[in-house]
Amino acid sequence: MFFNKDKNHSTIQPFNRSTQDYITIKNDISISGNGLMKNKPCTVNFFPSKTGKIRYFIKGAEPFEACVENVLSTDHCVVLGNNKTKAMLTEHLTAALAFCGIDSVDICMDEMEVPALDGSSKKWVELFEKAGIEKHIFQKPKHYTVSEPVYYLNGKTSLVILPSDELYISYAVNYDHPDLTRRWVAYNPKNKQEIIEARTFGFYKDLKKFQMLGFAQGVTIENTLGLQDSGYTSELRSENEPVKHKMLDLIGDLYLTGINPLNLKCQILVKEAGHAVHIKTAKMLKDKLIECK
Numbered sequence: 001m002f003f004n005k006d007k008n009h010s011t012i013q014p015f016n017r018s019t020q021d022y023i024t025i026k027n028d029i030s031i032s033g034n035g036l037m038k039n040k041p042c043t044v045n046f047f048p049s050k051t052g053k054i055r056y057f058i059k060g061a062e063p064f065e066a067c068v069e070n071v072l073s074t075d076h077c078v079v080l081g082n083n084k085t086k087a088m089l090t091e092h093l094t095a096a097l098a099f100c101g102i103d104s105v106d107i108c109m110d111e112m113e114v115p116a117l118d119g120s121s122k123k124w125v126e127l128f129e130k131a132g133i134e135k136h137i138f139q140k141p142k143h144y145t146v147s148e149p150v151y152y153l154n155g156k157t158s159l160v161i162l163p164s165d166e167l168y169i170s171y172a173v174n175y176d177h178p179d180l181t182r183r184w185v186a187y188n189p190k191n192k193q194e195i196i197e198a199r200t201f202g203f204y205k206d207l208k209k210f211q212m213l214g215f216a217q218g219v220t221i222e223n224t225l226g227l228q229d230s231g232y233t234s235e236l237r238s239e240n241e242p243v244k245h246k247m248l249d250l251i252g253d254l255y256l257t258g259i260n261p262l263n264l265k266c267q268i269l270v271k272e273a274g275h276a277v278h279i280k281t282a283k284m285l286k287d288k289l290i291e292c293k
């Protein structure tokens, strides 16, 4: 094994939950693939854990937790890490953990970028379902809300989180594409699978430029939806797939608060935002979360 696992690293437990409250995977499981940014092959091993943390172990370096405090960068993708090592493109994996309700797992990687797989959370969710998810029959998920409104407003961009009786999330975009001008999608249990399956996307005309700068080296027609003047480089998996992918990114980013956004009783209204704004808001949100019935 190429990593050092620190099994005793389990002192801080958010919201004083007991270890049996944590949801982990039943069995070890692994997957390999190339990264979207650097196109390097990477094998990821997942291990069940009772620490109540999502922890990354990269090539034997000191582990770090998947949390807002450990976000190193949000340029092109979310980069988590410490001063010794990092994991790039974690967001679709984090979103899959949120969708599966997994809040305690050890993730060991032999490279610094998470595999792109199909560019969405679909393959990750399938992997965790294959590993088995420890369900506690008598345990209902705890719900959280905000003690006061949390918001980030800057020009055309806004992200507002308000207390509510139930979860409501809407995401609005306004891109220079005929299908994506002033479009919005609301989260509901019926379109959950479409959100899980929504692939990452970008303007096809910008691809060469990003690749010359050293990014997007692993982009393929399968893992990324290219936006063209009046269409796409491949068939959409569902209507408004790019807007649904923004929702997926948001869910992954807000999960870095340590509380699953799908267990919030909040109205979350987002307009023309991205990872940087999601993470800024997640940092504010973390201090305002309170448990509710």
Ligand SMILES: [Zn+2]
Pocket: 091, 092, 200, 245, 249
């Ligand atoms: Zn994404």
